Amino acid sequence: MDSVCKTDEKIAADEYFNKLITSRRCNGIEVKLNETIGKGVYANSEFQEDELILKDQILVGIQHSSNKVDCLVCSFCFRFVGSIEKQIGRKLYFKNLGVSGCCDGDSSESGEDECVKYNGNEVQCGGSSSSHNTLPEGVVSSLMNGETALPYTDMFPLPSPISCHGGCQEAFYCSESCAEADWESSHSLLCTGERSESISREALGEFIKHANDTNDIFLLAAKAIAFTILRYRKMKAEHVDKKAKQSEPKQLLLLEAWKPVSIGYKRRWWDCIALPDDVDLSDEGAFRMQIKNLACTSLELLKTAIFDKECEALFSLEIYGNIIGMFELNNLDLVVASPVEDYFLYIDDLPDTEKEEAEEITRPFLDALGDEYSDCCQGTAFFPLQSCMNHSCCPNAKAFKREEDKDGQAVIIALRCISEKEEVTISYIDEELPYKERQALLADYGFSCKCSKCLEDSSSV
Numbered sequence: 001m002d003s004v005c006k007t008d009e010k011i012a013a014d015e016y017f018n019k020l021i022t023s024r025r026c027n028g029i030e031v032k033l034n035e036t037i038g039k040g041v042y043a044n045s046e047f048q049e050d051e052l053i054l055k056d057q058i059l060v061g062i063q064h065s066s067n068k069v070d071c072l073v074c075s076f077c078f079r080f081v082g083s084i085e086k087q088i089g090r091k092l093y094f095k096n097l098g099v100s101g102c103c104d105g106d107s108s109e110s111g112e113d114e115c116v117k118y119n120g121n122e123v124q125c126g127g128s129s130s131s132h133n134t135l136p137e138g139v140v141s142s143l144m145n146g147e148t149a150l151p152y153t154d155m156f157p158l159p160s161p162i163s164c165h166g167g168c169q170e171a172f173y174c175s176e177s178c179a180e181a182d183w184e185s186s187h188s189l190l191c192t193g194e195r196s197e198s199i200s201r202e203a204l205g206e207f208i209k210h211a212n213d214t215n216d217i218f219l220l221a222a223k224a225i226a227f228t229i230l231r232y233r234k235m236k237a238e239h240v241d242k243k244a245k246q247s248e249p250k251q252l253l254l255l256e257a258w259k260p261v262s263i264g265y266k267r268r269w270w271d272c273i274a275l276p277d278d279v280d281l282s283d284e285g286a287f288r289m290q291i292k293n294l295a296c297t298s299l300e301l302l303k304t305a306i307f308d309k310e311c312e313a314l315f316s317l318e319i320y321g322n323i324i325g326m327f328e329l330n331n332l333d334l335v336v337a338s339p340v341e342d343y344f345l346y347i348d349d350l351p352d353t354e355k356e357e358a359e360e361i362t363r364p365f366l367d368a369l370g371d372e373y374s375d376c377c378q379g380t381a382f383f384p385l386q387s388c389m390n391h392s393c394c395p396n397a398k399a400f401k402r403e404e405d406k407d408g409q410a411v412i413i414a415l416r417c418i419s420e421k422e423e424v425t426i427s428y429i430d431e432e433l434p435y436k437e438r439q440a441l442l443a444d445y446g447f448s449c450k451c452s453k454c455l456e457d458s459s460s461v
């Protein structure tokens, strides 16, 4: 019976991944099960060096809460929106208010619990520069509201931001289609505006505040749950429409709705999270319990906000822990380069006369921004196909944004020629690090690397 179920599961997984591959038009790859390390991505045609292997869409993703003051991006595809002036003005506005978008390092100031700041996969931000010239409020607001135009910004057009239809004033989009897709995928349940479909906007506000104060990974977990509930409701409605003679049990529909998330998960958050350097081994049990309690508080708040009786199974601590654990082990950093950086580089590259004229206007803004002029959009996201890629310290592929990649999708490029049937691997860490450091970092992902480089290095240590 067990093996029959396993075979059924395998067929369902194959079907799911084949559909995704077709929808992404990346037919040169397939997802296969490897007996020792689970799923893996394999080439089924040859790739040349620098060739695109996969452009994977986000299943659920967030911009880090702390990054929202740095960049105004579409809440669904994470493309920059507004205008160069608006991006610069908004950033200077927050800077003048003393709100910095630094991703970490401020826990001591905020007095937060050490453990809750931890997010194993988070990248480092540039940090805020204290040495900057402050511009007068009027100058900053005229940039934000479009009264001041900077030279050559028409070379960097950005889509006008569209406000969330639910009225939350929190989510903005680059297009109507992104607004609709986000509403249908999860935002209708997680919107704090008046047209929200949550059961308590107040509780939702509390849940969001708790996540922002502790760990914004909870916002991503909420998206995964909202996504599943809305998918379940849609599938149920379609099922009723078809007037199916044999009505599918609700539990089976929920399992089907849940598949895109459940297919990726492996371990509970409090079991797989790496022990931070400053937590003593003897305190490990207490640390893991603290993490579990934190998840429990967050889940209770979420339950009050969006609970659905028919989807009750989704609101167990076990499932919540597994969803966050899945993000911990599978997520990729979501990074979108800033058009503001491109803009200032463009000005710098102008012929001397034009450059001098332009810089007379732009220089005060660049000085006021300081090092932060190039801050990119940063977040974390789960990508269904990319997350099947295994690690190697001598990878044949990498996640890399090209000039034309202006949104949050994961772009995987061949580092060298990859032959048919070869496994496509990426590096989860900086593979240039010494052997012991690499192994220590990979232990956070729950494995010890046995790639050819590690085997060679291990014999010489």
Ligand SMILES: C[S@@+](CC[C@H](N)C(=O)[O-])C[C@H]1O[C@@H](n2cnc3c(N)ncnc32)[C@H](O)[C@@H]1O
Pocket (backbone or CB within 6 Å): 037, 038, 039, 040, 264, 329, 330, 386, 387, 388, 389, 390, 391, 392, 445, 446, 447, 448, 449, 450, 451
């Ligand atoms: C992003 S997932 C990769 C896909 C995964 N194999 C699966 O079945 O879903 C990361 C997990 O895959 C496994 N993994 C990835 N690379 C590995 C490697 N080189 N050796 C052993 N396990 C690996 C580890 O369990 C890791 O936590």
